[in-house]
Structures are given as structure tokens and as C-alpha cells.
Amino acid sequence: MGTTASQLGKDLLSEYQELTFLTKQEILLAHKRFTELLTKDEKDLPNTRVPVERILTLPELKSNPFRKRICHVFSTSEYKDGSLTFEDFLDLLSAFSDSATMEIKSHYAFRIFDFDDDGTLDCGDLEKLVNCLTGETDDTRLTTEEMRQLISNILEESDIDKDGTVNLSEFQHVISRSPDFVSSFKIVL
Amino acid sequence: MARLMEEVEEKKKLIATIRNKPWRMKRRLLNLKEAQGFVDKFEGALGKGKGRKWFAYKVMMKKKWIKFQRDFENFRTACIPWERKIKEVESHFGSSVASYFIFLRWMYGMNLVLFGFTFGLVVIPEVLMGLPYGSIPRKTVPRAEQATAQDYSVLMDFQGYCKYSVLFYGFYNNQRTIGLLKFRLPLSYLMVGIGTFGYSLMVVIRTMAKNADVGGGDGDEGEFTFAWKMFTSWDYLIGNSETADNKYASITTSFKESIVDEQENQKDENIHLRRFLRVMANFLITCSLGGSGYLIYFVVKRSQEFANRTDLSWYEKNELELIMSLLGLVCPPLFETIAEMEDYHPRIALKWQLGRIFALFLGNLYTFLFALFDEVNTKLEEEDSIKNASLWAMKEYYANYTFMINDTDSTPPPMNPADIIRGPCWETAVGIEFVKLTVSDIQVSYLTILIGDFARAVIVRFLNYCWCWDLEAGFPSYGEFDISGNVLGLVFNQGMIWMGAFYAPGLVGINVLRLLSSMYYQCWAVMATNVPHERVFKASKSNNFYMGLLLLILFLSLLPVVYTIMTLPPSFDCGPFSGKAKMFDVIMETIDLDLPAFLGTIFSYAANPGLIIPAVLLMVLAIYYLNSVSEAYQNANMELKKKMQMARDEEKNRRNNTDSTNQVMKDLEDLLPNRSFMPPAPPSKPEKMPELEAKPTKTKPGSAGRGVNLQRDVTLASPNPNARGPVSRPPGPRGAGPAPGAGPGPGRGRGRGPPPR
Numbered sequence: 001m002g003t004t005a006s007q008l009g010k011d012l013l014s015e016y017q018e019l020t021f022l023t024k025q026e027i028l029l030a031h032k033r034f035t036e037l038l039t040k041d042e043k044d045l046p047n048t049r050v051p052v053e054r055i056l057t058l059p060e061l062k063s064n065p066f067r068k069r070i071c072h073v074f075s076t077s078e079y080k081d082g083s084l085t086f087e088d089f090l091d092l093l094s095a096f097s098d099s100a101t102m103e104i105k106s107h108y109a110f111r112i113f114d115f116d117d118d119g120t121l122d123c124g125d126l127e128k129l130v131n132c133l134t135g136e137t138d139d140t141r142l143t144t145e146e147m148r149q150l151i152s153n154i155l156e157e158s159d160i161d162k163d164g165t166v167n168l169s170e171f172q173h174v175i176s177r178s179p180d181f182v183s184s185f186k187i188v189l
Numbered sequence: 190m191a192r193l194m195e196e197v198e199e200k201k202k203l204i205a206t207i208r209n210k211p212w213r214m215k216r217r218l219l220n221l222k223e224a225q226g227f228v229d230k231f232e233g234a235l236g237k238g239k240g241r242k243w244f245a246y247k248v249m250m251k252k253k254w255i256k257f258q259r260d261f262e263n264f265r266t267a268c269i270p271w272e273r274k275i276k277e278v279e280s281h282f283g284s285s286v287a288s289y290f291i292f293l294r295w296m297y298g299m300n301l302v303l304f305g306f307t308f309g310l311v312v313i314p315e316v317l318m319g320l321p322y323g324s325i326p327r328k329t330v331p332r333a334e335q336a337t338a339q340d341y342s343v344l345m346d347f348q349g350y351c352k353y354s355v356l357f358y359g360f361y362n363n364q365r366t367i368g369l370l371k372f373r374l375p376l377s378y379l380m381v382g383i384g385t386f387g388y389s390l391m392v393v394i395r396t397m398a399k400n401a402d403v404g405g406g407d408g409d410e411g412e413f414t415f416a417w418k419m420f421t422s423w424d425y426l427i428g429n430s431e432t433a434d435n436k437y438a439s440i441t442t443s444f445k446e447s448i449v450d451e452q453e454n455q456k457d458e459n460i461h462l463r464r465f466l467r468v469m470a471n472f473l474i475t476c477s478l479g480g481s482g483y484l485i486y487f488v489v490k491r492s493q494e495f496a497n498r499t500d501l502s503w504y505e506k507n508e509l510e511l512i513m514s515l516l517g518l519v520c521p522p523l524f525e526t527i528a529e530m531e532d533y534h535p536r537i538a539l540k541w542q543l544g545r546i547f548a549l550f551l552g553n554l555y556t557f558l559f560a561l562f563d564e565v566n567t568k569l570e571e572e573d574s575i576k577n578a579s580l581w582a583m584k585e586y587y588a589n590y591t592f593m594i595n596d597t598d599s600t601p602p603p604m605n606p607a608d609i610i611r612g613p614c615w616e617t618a619v620g621i622e623f624v625k626l627t628v629s630d631i632q633v634s635y636l637t638i639l640i641g642d643f644a645r646a647v648i649v650r651f652l653n654y655c656w657c658w659d660l661e662a663g664f665p666s667y668g669e670f671d672i673s674g675n676v677l678g679l680v681f682n683q684g685m686i687w688m689g690a691f692y693a694p695g696l697v698g699i700n701v702l703r704l705l706s707s708m709y710y711q712c713w714a715v716m717a718t719n720v721p722h723e724r725v726f727k728a729s730k731s732n733n734f735y736m737g738l739l740l741l742i743l744f745l746s747l748l749p750v751v752y753t754i755m756t757l758p759p760s761f762d763c764g765p766f767s768g769k770a771k772m773f774d775v776i777m778e779t780i781d782l783d784l785p786a787f788l789g790t791i792f793s794y795a796a797n798p799g800l801i802i803p804a805v806l807l808m809v810l811a812i813y814y815l816n817s818v819s820e821a822y823q824n825a826n827m828e829l830k831k832k833m834q835m836a837r838d839e840e841k842n843r844r845n846n847t848d849s850t851n852q853v854m855k856d857l858e859d860l861l862p863n864r865s866f867m868p869p870a871p872p873s874k875p876e877k878m879p880e881l882e883a884k885p886t887k888t889k890p891g892s893a894g895r896g897v898n899l900q901r902d903v904t905l906a907s908p909n910p911n912a913r914g915p916v917s918r919p920p921g922p923r924g925a926g927p928a929p930g931a932g933p934g935p936g937r938g939r940g941r942g943p944p945p946r
Binding site for chain 2: 015017018019020021023024025059060062063064065066076087088090091094095096101103104107108109113126129130133134135140141142146149150153154157158160161171174175177178180181183184185186187188
């Protein structure tokens with residue numbers, strides 16, 4: 001239903017305004033940036049999918065340690081390759097926008113951190129998460145001992161039902177108390 | 190019929206909250222179209238008979254109103270200036286540095302409004318409709334000063350032509366009405382002065398309330414340290430690889446530090462030494478605060494002596510302002526070095542530092558004010574004698590004139606305004622002091638940035654090629670942006686503006702220019718000469734902290750102005766209130782002359798102490814009541830939390846089939862030998878409790894998804910936890926998002942299946 005023709009239709013625009021947290025200018029800017037990513041012949045096709053490598057050239061995503069996960073979470077492709085259509089892109093921007101609610105942000109944050117997509121954050125997910133946060137180089141990584149200590153501390157704090165994993169409601173419970181979350185979980189074009 | 194209405198309402202709710210659902214766009218579009226179609230079809234059917242047209246009209250107006258609101262919101266966001274600039278700073282330096290610029294922008298907006306008021310309601314009427322320069326004494330430069338009135342140095346001191354211009358209080362005439370429109374200037378002057386404070390108060394409190402909402406309530410400080418570090422420490426606005434690397438390094442450091450902290454526990458070695466050092470540090474700091482206060486007092490006294498001399502060097506003329514600005518520059522680093530003795534956690538140390546800087550600025554400001562007050566009193570005494578002298582001189586002039594011309598019939602022309610003896614006009618003097626202070630503050634801060642940041646960066650960059658050690662990595666390296674120092678400077682500058690705006694209407698205009706240039710200058714300086722912070726810990730609740738400071742300063746600057754309006758007599762020959770006994774007499778005059786008689790009697794009744802005292806008592810009672818209500822809510826919260834914890838324990842216990850983990854039940858079990866006394870552990874309860882957290886989406890209809898913090902509903906939940914509230918559908922769909930490969934059952938909270946419904 002979306003379009004990647006060079007002009008965005010007026011009723012589509014107002015529908016997108018209704019469905020996302022973005023203002024009209026933000027949607028138009030998103031459209032402009034998205035069409036910049038397309039090649040010449042792709043521009044005329046409706047509903048083009050942009051492959052994940054091209055999405056990752058956007059400066060807002062380039063330096064983000066979770067960029068691959070973000071693309072994966074918001075992608076609706078059947079091949080699970082992280083490619084995004086324009087509507088997926090809008091979904092992404094809406095969830096990361098300034099006016100999005102804590103609810104939506106925490107939901108998507110959970111999905112992004114869930115590296116194995118099983119619905120909970122277990123030790124493997126947490127370990128990968130920490131490695132993402134400390135950078136990819138070897139001299140900034142934590143030692144195994146420190147990692148183990150860190151993960152056990154985290155589970156002690158957030159795992160309420162003591163099943164060894166953090167599920168969505170526990171995650172939301174922890175996140176909703178944080179004063180920083182909403183302001184740092186933001187991407188603006 | 191009613192059910193149809195209910196369904197229509199439900200669909201409307203869905204439309205309003207649809208952007209809050211974590212669905213894919215396609216699904217949302219489908220649902221939206223379906224819901225809209227349904228609403229359109231049946232809404233018309235609900236209005237029946239003659240009410241039908243009216244109903245349809247109402248619906249159409251409502252749609253138009255929503256569309257208008259949305260367009261207005263779009264327009265408003267488009268009008269906000271400097272978005273790109275701030276975003277650039279944010280992507281390089283993170284959100285804490287950008288928050289300073291956002292604060293600066295907010296201040297600029299507020300000052301712009303204040304400027305609009307002052308300019309439009311006070312300055313323009315006087316300029317357009319009042320008497321021109323040179324017509325009356327207060328608007329003319331006195332004969333003695335006319336020779337030097339145009340000199341640059343005199344103008345820089347705000348004497349000469351500057352002093353007798355719209356910038357200052359003394360220029361304004363006290364005519365009750367001016368011009369064709371009968372504009373009441375003195376009344377407008379007073380109202381604008383008070384309205385400035387009223388508007389600022391309203392705006393600050395509104396922003397504080399908005400910030401408090403977003404803050405997410407008051408969680409315990411150390412409650413989720415590790416989890417928060419893990420989940421919320423990355424700043425998604427960072428778009429620059431160098432900043433990202435810095436962030437990685439700081440996150441790693443902070444992880445390692447907290448792991449070590451956790452392992453160390455309370456290693457309280459030598460608590461006595463630590464206590465002694467802390468007491469010592471506080472003593473030293475109090476001494477330096479006292480010293481700075483005395484220094485300012487001394488300098489003000491000296492400046493009063495200087496006022497009588499004419500051969501002053503540049504330093505002596507500007508000594509007061511220089512000393513105040515220098516103190517503001519030198520003392521904070523001094524406090525920081527002394528505070529190293531105290532050995533606090535960085536966040537607590539930052540709070541102490543901010544508190545001390547605040548005390549320093551406050552002390553300085555109030556000492557300055559008290560010294561100024563002395564000056565005002567001397568001027569008031571002087572005024573009496575000058576008043577007599579002035580009248581006498583005028584009588585003499587007329588007497589001489591008739592004597593010289595020998596023609597007693599012609600009326601003598603009035604004395605040239607430049608020759609009339611002037612009173613000291615204390616209000617203008619006070620205004621000049623504030624303006625000079627503000628200007629020197631501006632100069633000092635711009636110079637500091639130029640020298641402290643820019644020159645330093647240039648030296649480090651270019652000397653590095655020929656220097657023994659690595660200037661960039663070691664001392665001095667590039668500067669970091671001092672957020673708290675800058676914010677405090679901004680807050681105190683605003684306090685001075687509020688204090689001085691009544692006596693110098695031009696001050697607000699100067700401030701607007703200052704903020705505008707500051708924005709561009711500091712943005713440039715930050716991008717060109719600063720590096721991102723190495724150690725990033727967020728004093729994140731500080732947003733409301735700075736607003737709270739601003740509020741405090743607002744009250745403190747309100748006090749002197751209100752005091753002078755109420756008690757000090759205005760000068761006899763300058764300003765809009767000259768000739769009156771007290772400044773607020775203008776209001777009495779207006780009530781008597783301009784308003785209908787019965788309003789006057791109403792006001793006189795309202796001012797009766799017999800009415801005011803009960804009103805004050807009522808307000809005190811209201812505060813007490815609201816306080817106890819909020820305490821009751823807090824208690825209810827604690828109870829709910831405890832219940833949730835107990836329920837989880839019971840649930841776990843039931844699953845594991847072991848002894849009860851509930852302490853009360855355990856005690857009971859110990860007392861009773863009967864081991865079959867198992868807690869009933871209602872199976873429905875634990876499912877209800879966690880669902881309370883999931884409810885919020887459904888219980889806030891019509892919020893139009895505008896970022897309302899729905900978590901509020903949980904904490905202010907009704908005391909009956911079993912009440913389901915207006916939930917319109919079972920709280921299951923959270924898992925309905927197409928998470929690829931997500932198994933619906935295992936791992937997602939065992940035992941918490943769909944609630945019994």
C-alpha cells in the first residue's frame with residue numbers, strides 16, 4: 001500500500017500522521033532520505049525493499065552498535081534479511097521519535113536486545129548485549145570473570161520470578177523506572 | 190442502541206491509540222480503515238430525528254478541529270529555531286551537552302516574550318506618544334554634562350545620552366494619560382513590571398510540571414544500577430564514530446567500576462579521618478564564601494567613594510563588576526579542588542558542588558543588593574535637600590528675569606530644561622548598576638570562552654608539533670564543555686535581568702540580544718574547540734533541578750523589587766511615578782478615577798485584613814489537605830508493591846511446592862505444628878497483578894497517542910487491586926506482534942497464561 005514514487009500522496013500522508021508519532025515534516029523528511037537510498041530504477045517501483053547494507057549507510061545508524069538488530073526487528077521481509085520498505089522505515093522512526101510513549105519504546109527495546117528472538121533475554125542475549133556496548137575491539141571487552149559477575153548482578157536485579165531470564169514485563173518494569181531511557185532511546189533524522 | 194454506541198466509542202478509542210500499538214504498518218492501516226469505516230457508518234445512525242443534523246454537524250466540527258490541531262502542531266514544530274544546530278551538537282556530544290542548548294533556547298523564548306511585553310506596552314507608547322527628548326528636565330542631559338555626553342567612554346558607562354534615554358526608568362514621564370488614545374503609561378509600567386514576574390512564574394512552573402511527568406516518578410537511586418547501565422546507557426542520537434568510540438570506552442569503564450564497587454562492599458577504613466576531612470573542607474568553603482561576600486561589600490563601598498571623584502581610571506570605574514565576575518570564575522574550581530578532600534561518590538560530589546556554587550552566587554548577589562540599598566538611602570536623603578534647592582533656584586530665575594527685563598506683564602519663558610537642578614534619581618542609578626553588571630558578565634563569559642577554550646585549543650593543536658610531551662593527551666589537552674557551570678551562569682543571569690528589568694526596561698532587550706548571540710557563539714565554540722566528556726554519568730534528574738533553581742531565583746529576585754515598590758518613595762522628578770508618595774499609588778488613582786464607583790468599593794472591601802486573613806488560612810488548609818492526600822497515595826503504592834512482591838513469592842512457592850517464602854506464614858507455620866496449613870495462594874491473583882502493568886494502554890482513551898505517560902495509571906491505581914477498570918479486551922495482544930520465531934508459550938512468563946475471563 002505504500003509508495004516510493006517521488007511524491008507522497010496527500011491521503012497517505014495524513015494516514016501516516018494518524019498511525020505514527022511523526023509530524024508531517026518528519027514524514028516528508030523520512031521520505032526524502034529514503035528515496036535517496038534508492039537506485040534510479042528502483043525509484044519508480046512501489047513498495048521497494050532496501051537491502052540492509054544500504055540502510056546501514058545512514059549516518060544516524062552507522063555508529064549504532066545495535067544497527068543490525070534494529071533493521072532486523074523492524075523488517076517485514078519474509079527472508080528475515082533486515083531489508084526495509086518505506087513503511088518499515090516509518091515504523092522505525094515512529095518508535096524512536098520524541099513523542100513515542102514509554103510503552104512502545106520499551107517494547108521495541110526488548111525486541112532489539114533479544115538477539116535470539118525467543119521472547120526472553122537469557123544469558124546468551126545479555127552477553128551479546130554487553131559485547132555490543134563495550135565496542136568490538138579486544139582491549140575494551142570485559143574478561144569472562146567480569147562478564148559472569150555482571151550478568152549475575154543484572155539477573156539479580158531484574159529477574160523477579162527467578163527463572164534465569166528477563167521477560168518482557170520484567171524488562172518493562174525495570175525500564176519504566178529509569179529516568180534516562182526515554183530521552184536516550186531516540187533517533188531523529 | 191447503547192451497545193452500538195459502546196462499540197463506536199471503542200473503535201474511536203482504537204483510532205486514537207493506534208500509533209501506540211507495536212504492530213506493523215500494514216496491520217495498523219487495515220485496522221484503521223476498518224475502524225474508521227465502522228465509525229463513519231454508524232455514527233450518523235446514532236443521531237435520530239431532529240437531532241440528526243445537529244449531530245452530524247457536531248461530528249464534522251470535531252473532525253475539523255482535530256485536523257486543525259494536528260496542522261497547528263506541525264506548524265509549531267516547524268517554527269522552533271535551531272533544531273539542526275542542536276541535533277548536530279547532540280550527535281557529537283550526547284544528550285547532556287545538548288540539554289544545555291535546549292535550555293538556552295527555552296530561555297530565549299521566554300525572554301523574547303518578556304521583551305515583547307516591555308517593548309510594546311512601555312517603550313513604544315512613550316516614544317510615539319510621549320514628549321520628545323529635550324522637552325522636560327528628566328529627558329534632557331543636564332548642562333554640566335553636555336560637553337561629554339557623546340563621548341564613547343561616557344556612553345560605555347551608560348551615562349550621558351544613554352542615561353537619558355528609553356533604556357532607563359528616569360526617562361519616562363508621569364503624565365497620567367498620554368496621546369490621543371489616552372494611554373495610561375504609569376499604570377502600564379507598573380503592570381508590565383509585575384506581569385513580567387507573573388508570566389515567568391507561570392512558564393517555569395508549567396515546564397517543571399511537564400518535566401516531572403517525563404521523569405518517570407522517583408525510583409530509588411541504587412535500585413537497578415546494573416540493569417539501567419545495560420539497557421539505557423547507549424545514547425541513540427550519537428551519529429559520529431569518534432563519539433561512539435568514546436562512549437564505548439566510558440561504558441566499559443563504568444561497568445568495570447561498578448563491578449568492583451559491588452565486590453568491595455563497605456570497606457570503611459578510617460571513618461574518623463574521612464569525617465575530619467569533610468568537616469575541614471566545609472569549613473574552608475564557608476570561609477571562602479564569607480570572604481567573597483565581604484570583598485564585594487568592600488568594593489561597593491569603595492565605588493560609592495569613587496562616585497564623588499571625577500579622575501577615575503578604567504579599572505576603578507568598573508571595579509565592582511570586574512570583581513563580581515572574577516569571583517564567579519575563580520571560586521568554582523577552588524571549591525572543586527577543596528572538595529577532593531571529601532571523597533564522595535561523583536554524583537553526590539556534583540550535587541555538593543552545584544549547591545556551593547549556588548550559595549556563592551546568591552551570597553554575591555545579595556551582598557551587592559544590600560550595598561546598593563545603602564546607596565539608595567543616601568540618595569534619598571540627598572533628594573530632600575536637592576528638592577528645596579531646585580525650587581529655590583527656579584524662584585530665583587523668575588525673580589531675576591522680571592528684574593532684568595523690567596516688564597512685569599510678560600510671562601517669563603520656562604527655564605531651559607538643561608539648567609534645572611536635578612534630583613539624584615536613585616531608580617536610574619540602580620538600573621545603571623544592573624545594566625553594567627550584565628554587560629560585564631557578558632564580556633567576561635565571552636572572553637573566557639575565547640581564551641579558555643579557543644586559545645587553548647589553538648595552542649594545543651599547533652604547539653604540539655614542537656613540544657616535549659603530548660599536549661593533546663596530557664596537560665592541558667582540549668577542554669570539555671562545562672554543563673553545570675554554564676547552566677548556573679544562565680540561571681543567575683536571568684535572576685539579574687528579573688531584578689533589573691523594573692528599573693531599566695531596556696535590559697530585557699539587551700538580554701535577548703545576548704542570548705541570541707550566545708547561542709551561535711557557544712554552538713560554534715563547542716563544535717570547534719571541545720571534546721566529548723570522557724566520563725559520562727548522567728545527572729539526569731538535573732533537568733528539574735535546574736528549573737527548581739530558576740524558580741528559587743525568581744522568588745529571590747521578586748523580593749527586592751516588590752519591597753522597593755511597596756516601601757521606597759519614588760524620586761520626585763524622574764520616572765513615571767514621580768510626585769507620588771508610593772509607587773503603587775498609581776493603582777489607587779486608577780481605581781478612583783477610571784473604574785466605576787462600585788469596583789472601588791469592592792476593592793476596598795477586598796483589601797480589608799478581616800477578609801485576607803481567612804483567605805490565607807484557607808490556603809494553608811488546602812496545602813495541608815493536598816499534602817495528606819499525596820501521602821495516602823504513597824502509602825497505597827507501597828501496599829500495592831508489597832502485595833505484588835508477596836504474590837510473586839507465593840506463585841514461585843506454589844510452583845516449586847516448597848515451604849512458604851512469606852515470612853508471616855513462616856512464623857505461623859512454626860507456631861502451629863500442623864504442617865498441612867498451606868497458604869491458599871489464589872491462582873487468579875498472581876495473574877491479575879502483573880496484568881496491572883499491562884493495562885495502561887486500555888485505560889487511557891482519547892489521549893490521541895500524544896506521548897502521555899501511561900505508567901501513571903499504575904502508580905495512582907485505585908486502592909482496590911481487583912478492580913479491572915474499563916478494559917475493553919483481554920490483555921493478551923502484547924505478544925501478538927509478529928516476532929519472527931517467537932514461541933508463544935515457553936519462556937514468556939510461565940504460569941502467566943491468559944487470565945480467567
